[in-house]
Amino acid sequence: MSPSITGAAARRAGRPSRRAAVSVAAVTATALGLSVFVSGTALAHSGADAASAAVVTRAALAPALVAGRGADTGFAEQEAENAATNGTVIGPGTAAYTLPAEASGRAAVSLTRGQYVEFTLPAAANAINVRYSIPDAPNGGGITAPLDVSVNGAHRATMTLTSQYAWLYSQYPFSNDPKAGILFPDQWITECSCVPDQTTPTPTVSTPYRPNHFYDEQRLLLGRTYQAGEKIRLTVPAGSAASTTVIDLMDSQLVAPPKVDLLAANVLLFGADPTGRRDSADAIDKAIAFAKKTHLKVYIPPGTYQVNRHIIVDNVTIEGAGSWYTKIQGHQVALSTPAADGSPHTDVGFYGKDASAGGSSNVHLSGFAIDGAVDDRVDTDQVNGIGGAFNNSTIDGLYIDHTKAGMWFDGSMNNVKITDNTIVNQTADGINFHTGVTNSLISNNFIRNTGDDAIALWSDKVEDANDTIDHNTVQTPVLANGIALYGGTDNTVSDNLIADPIREGSAIQVGSRFGAEPFTGNLWITDNTTVRAGTYELNWNIGLGAIWFYALEKNINANIQVTGDNFLDNTYNAIMLVADFPVKDLYSITNVHFKDIKVDGTGTSVVSARVAGGATFQNVVARNVGAVGVNNCGSFNFTPAGSEFGLTDLGGNTGGGTTGPWLAPWELPNTITCDDRPPVVVPPVPSAW
Incomplete structure (x- = not known):
């Protein structure tokens, strides 16, 4: 048998390498006529206007690659790994129970206190949605942590992030206790109930055991409309209770005024x-x-x-x-x-x-x-x-x-x-x-x-x-x-x-x-x-x-x-x-x-x-x-x-x-070509056919 995917291959499978991540942004920019920011490094087209730093994706790919498929959401998706930042890109990776694997596009940006990620609006917007992860409390139940939102350098609001609804552990149907070990010691330690149970010796596991479901998101009305090219910066304040704040993406949109119904x-x-x-x-x-x-x-x-x-x-x-x-x-x-x-x-x-x-x-x-x-x-x-x-x-x-x-x-x-x-x-x-x-x-x-x-x-x-x-x-x-x-x-x-x-x-x-x-x-x-x-x-x-x-x-x-x-x-x-x-x-x-x-x-x-x-x-x-x-x-x-x-x-x-x-x-028609676990060759970034 060939070895199963491990190590660097596991981190890279299903998501391109760091160089390929830049290529994703470049493909997007080419398709949209935009320039690109990746981990704080500008890849700008000469003569581009202020909005050209905005990299818009769908499912973390250039929209042209998925045209006609999926929902018409009304918002623009921007991956943090394609934005300007002084934080650290994590991923790409697909290994279970890791933050990159659960991120959109298999990568995100990790911020410590004082660090930021900055998005350039691709179109007029008065609302944003931030997908993020912050650590759990030592005994579960989550913590709260602030995230400052500024527009064009001026403070606009402070979001209060929470991990109360994230972070599950152990076997299906899971626990929200990070100290939970094996939930069913008399059963085979499966990943889910889809595999028949059988009695085997209970393994010794360390905690937190199989942490997952790391991310949450929060919406914010900005109070006024900002135009394409204006910059929204998300900064972790110096006093944050979160040792790290991981930003996966930001969605921005122009929300219509509230509906009023007087005849109801x-x-x-x-x-x-x-x-x-x-x-x-x-x-x-x-x-x-x-x-x-x-x-x-x-x-x-x-x-x-x-x-x-x-x-x-x-x-x-x-x-x-x-x-x-x-x-x-x-x-x-x-x-x-x-x-x-x-x-x-x-x-x-x-x-x-x-x-x-x-x-x-x-x-x-x-x-x-x-x-x-x-x-x-x-x-x-x-x-x-x-x-x-x-x-x-x-x-x-x-x-x-x-x-x-x-x-x-x-x-x-x-x-x-x-x-x-x-x-x-x-x-x-x-x-x-x-x-x-x-x-x-x-x-x-x-x-x-x-x-x-x-x-x-x-x-x-x-x-x-x-x-x-x-x-x-x-x-x-x-x-x-x-x-x-x-x-x-x-x-x-x-x-x-x-x-x-x-x-x-x-x-x-x-x-x-x-x-x-x-x-x-x-x-x-x-x-x-x-x-x-x-x-x-x-x-x-x-x-x-x-x-x-x-x-x-x-x-x-x-x-x-x-x-x-x-x-x-x-x-x-x-x-x-x-x-x-x-x-x-x-x-x-x-x-x-x-x-x-x-x-x-x-x-x-x-x-x-x-x-x-x-x-x-x-x-x-x-x-x-x-x-x-x-x-x-x-x-x-x-x-x-x-x-x-x-x-x-x-x-x-x-x-x-x-x-x-x-x-x-x-x-053909039925030649046996059976290789239980063939080695993985990471494919290049998808491109137009």
Whole structure:
């Protein structure tokens, strides 16, 4: 066997070297006509105007490389490693449990007291969002630390950063205690519950053990509009309690004025407190009841409203003034006795009625923020931003932060549209369609820093059917996948942008697991772009694919069309098809069809097959392939007839890398080319095709 990726290769895989990081900025600048700052060194074009130092990226790449894919967010993303700074660039690196691995683009800037990072605005803006990490408290629970914000050299504000909602430790489902050791000493010490448990001697571990989920983010309205070319400097004050402050990126945008609705049931008239000092849940309930009787909308004006429980919604429209102005703020409350659903806590959330009662209908939520106080993961807790079941409903323009799952729907339910939302910093999923969600849409959402799948269709007991996941952007899911499909029929995943999955997952997973119903009918995975995916599976000790087909509990044999997708800068493989070893002779993957695919850069192979079955390939173009194009192990029986997995060449499959054409004749139709852990060749920075 070849050695697994270690040392310098581990630090570099999936993200270019320091010199290549400069190249990322240079590519961006060339595409946008901008100059570049990298670690305080100006790479300026002569004659450029003041705004030319702004390096704008999407998923830490030049926007031209991901054009047409992902959400239209309305903000400009700027990576700290491309800005002016007297701090230290950390990364690039993908090693688990490290700050670079969880950073957007696998790199960030570390500041000590007195140091800064300075961004140049690429366009007019009156608001910023800073993604950062500061250390945990010695006994957990987080610390607070200031960050000074100045514009053009004049102090504007001081942000108070916190690590209260970051820093988890140990095994799934994790602990927020940095001194926590092994949580389950009688079990095999796995990375997640996806691997069967078995009794082995308990290892001795040092603490903090497996720290993760390092980052948080904070938004700030600047109070006035600044123009392109003006400079925003983030400085760590001399008296900061944080020994280091890591800045990953800054988003800037021009936020519209607050929305006013005079012809609605204003929650202030029912006793809601916009200062956040008093609980406003009862007042919001009263406004909802009045609005339903009078056929009005509910309006929540600018302010912070304390809500520490679920608001049950049915047949009502609730609008805020905009997610930057109207905040529904929760505090996680421990219950003396668990709720009927098993929850040991409660926190802020807007919930439809239970599916067993028919769910809620005609609910429309828009224009406000939901900010919970969830700092751990308890799987029985219903402490999600949005929950329950909704029919014929819309959820639009929300900002959801610090809840367990941003939106977790328990069906059966039909026709819900989830659009234009931002979901960040969750301890579990971003959006999960769980059990019989049909004819529904997840579109133009931005999801970053989830603790589990960012978007999932989970056909648990009842199929999810005729759903569409379209034009969403997913960044840095800490655990699991960017977009996960567990069973279902006639679903579509299209035009999404998924970047930087970190542990135990891929950008896109098609999985027969978690008790899901089988895949039936069709599954269309079209025109998506993945970036720096294909991570290392720490339980199996092998590299994954940017798209990962996994037959664990059933065959995967629906008609699956993977068409028009781009797999960029793959840490290991672009495509992986696998069955877990104990069931390798029980389940297969068939009827998968790849067409019009572009693969730019693989640490190892274009296709890694570790299962029986087969797939077709047509017009799959690859370049910068690090290892043999097809790593075909089949189901590891190594029969004289060859691999149990067959690759059918339908023509137009061109390109390759260090070992020649990726789909060479000697690899077809089922030649065994099995290398369990091929050495990694770090690909160059993606470029225009």
